[in-house]
Amino acid sequence: MFSSRSRHTHYQQTNRSYYGIILLLAELSRSSHLPPITLIIIILNVLIYFDIFPLFGLSNNLQSVCVSTHAVLDQGDYMRILLAPFFHGDDMHLYYNMASFLYKGQQLETLFGGRYFALLVTILTISSSLMLVILGQLASSLFDNPEYLFTCAIGFSAVIFALKVITTHYTPDHSSYSLFSFIPISTKYIVWVELIVIQLITPNVSFLGHLAGILVGLLYTNGPLRYICNNIYNVMF
Template sequence: MFSSRSRHSNYHQTNRSYYGIILLLAELGRSSHLPPITLAIIILNVLIYFDIFPLFDLSSDLQSVCVSTYTVLDQGDYMRILLAPFFHGDDMHLYYNMASFLYKGQQLETLFGSQYFALLLTMLTLLSSLMLVLLGQLASSLLDNPEYLFTCAVGFSAVIFALKVIATHYTPAYGSNTFLGFIPISAKYIVWVELVVIQLITPNVSFLGHLAGILVGLLKNPSIHEIDFEASASSFCLISAPLRSAIIHSHARWIPTGVTVAGGYGRGGSNNQLWGAHGLYVDKNKNVYIADFANSRIIEWKHGSKIGQVVAGESVGTVVAGGNGKGSRLDQLNSPRFLFVDRDYSVYVGDRDNQLVMKCPKSAKSDILVTGGQGLGSDPIQTACVNGIVVDQLGTLYVAEEGHHRVTRWVKEATESIVIAGGIGIGEQANQLTIPCGLSFDKDGNIYVIDYGNYRVQRFDID
């Protein structure tokens, strides 16, 4: 957000330039996935920048639309709360905001769906402006400095900061584990580092505006997101499944193009739809059972059917690993999400936030690190947000990685993985995955993957 701290300053948009617009068009041209709401918001911001809407006739005088504590609480100009985020100081201000928004929109609109993403943006836009007004009042009172009442800001960056917080929360691999490519830092803290660094590099940006966006993002209000994904997942994240009978050769390969065997008709509660599927099981007849947690049901898809049938299901859990507090030691876990039990009754646990898979042999006194443990990343020795695991009869481990939208294979005692599905970017093509979540095999060795972000289950046939 651009800001001004003067009560009477003329806060004009600088001479229009096209360089930032050209850069933005290049970004759009390179993107293979342009969700409709994300694209519409970008177009709206560009049209407003070029003053296409004569009704407002305000873009040349940003002082008429910028939002501050004074303009809202003292002058009662409440329209600024909605208008200010869509106006920008110059073409580069517009470019940086929209390029950043494009990437976040691709992640979150795909995850939440267009309808709920539009609602999310509406709420974030209003709440970010309101938060800026409240922060201005608070800063003025605590620091005894009335200038904060007149900190007047425009731009979409408060909303973008809020989206970054949300994206890091729901898709942790969205963030990086390094800052500027070489400074190690947890992804969840990068937004705070960016807040400070951006202020140091560009002093005329609105610190309070960016801080307002972060605080709104941290609210994590279920009424904003409509669905509390973590709470729902605790009820329907796993269907316990016996090991499939197929013995898969260690050099086996799978056809990279998947076949939709369940869902694929968008998000919803009809029997041909899925909403937030988190676990699956394939029986000997290739019928697929899915934990459809947002619909609070277990649904069965008969082999070859285009519609599912709701069935009853329940699970009972027993602590077999961890129990020593959250942490990264071998006797601790940090957000375990999926597990698998092999024929020897060893329990494999996907430890999401520690980026690893642990093996807990029956009656053993200590656990065994099977994969990962090298931090968040895309190298063959790393995993990124374990979101589903399965083990075959040879002890080969298969991991659904939410962070890189792929399925990897770890041969027993191997130190590196092989990508067998996805891993070519987020998308809805047959050879792409968007937040894979849950794995299973059929008796022929074909692998089934819940494609969470595309509301479908993909089958990758063994080659």
């Protein structure tokens, strides 16, 4: 998720680059397994980035679609909860998110099946945006700083962090990940390390958005959200 902390700063896409799209196509072409729901979600994100859907027409003014506590609670713009994750600031933002989503989708869609995975992504998308709204309110009260109410985020990163928590939950405890190729870290803690490292490297990303994704992922792996997903799935299918 990209974020803007100032209530006077505006996202705006002026020129859409194809470089990130080319990299994404290369990533897809190298993949030996493209689960259908994962592929559909990636295509949907790309189409929205290029403003293919006239219904939206929002890609040139991302400030009108980004999700924030102020926009949702004070202005009552609830559609941002669903729309914001599918809009990206630039082609590289889109590429990194979709390349990461591809890897997680390959694992989880294969594990859960396409219909459950589609439901899971939908619920994680809504829950992550709602969690960001809640965290903005909490941070504003805790740090006595109203700017957290205006932290406005876009992008699929929160959903990806939630999926990463779920993916690592199904990874054996003894497995590990090498940070910077030489620092071994248990996959159990890697999302927290990535949360800090990404913020240090790219401070313009939404810390609250990524944290929201992690917390939503934990709500799934620890029961409550999984219970909701399972019950909705059983009713629908």
